[in-house]
Amino acid sequence: MLYPLVSVLPQELVFRTFFFHRYKQILPSKTSRLGMSTLSFSLAHGVYGNWIAVGLSLIGGLLFGYRYAQTRSTLLVAFEHMLWGSFLFTVGLGVYLLSTPAN
Incomplete structure (x- = not known):
């Protein structure tokens, strides 16, 4: 129940x-901002210690970044992120x- 507020929205x-x-x-083109946003979002999920999280986040980051670049709506993108x-x-x-991962 807290997933949208604690994880998605931030x-x-x-x-x-x-x-x-x-x-x-610094990155005047939407495409460059989309690419860097996607990459940083994906790599941030590296804290989970597995490449599946990074790969899923790469796909999700591209989708959410594209939607944000088109709509400029944080709430719409957060809703989509929550659904996925x-x-x-x-x-x-x-x-x-x-x-x-455990140390």
Whole structure:
């Protein structure tokens, strides 16, 4: 129940809203901002210690970044992120996005 507020919304604020606004001067093309946002979103999921999380996040980051670049709507992208994330947990792939590896 807390997934949208605790995970999705902060990620969308950082990786889409903040990123696209903050780096507009450095990366003037939407395509370059989309690529860097996607890459950073994906690599941030490396904390889970598996390449499946990174790969799924690469696909999701591209989808969410594209949607944000088109609409500039954080809430719309957060809603879509929540739906796809919930879907991944429903089909059993959420296990790759839950915890970091034990040391």
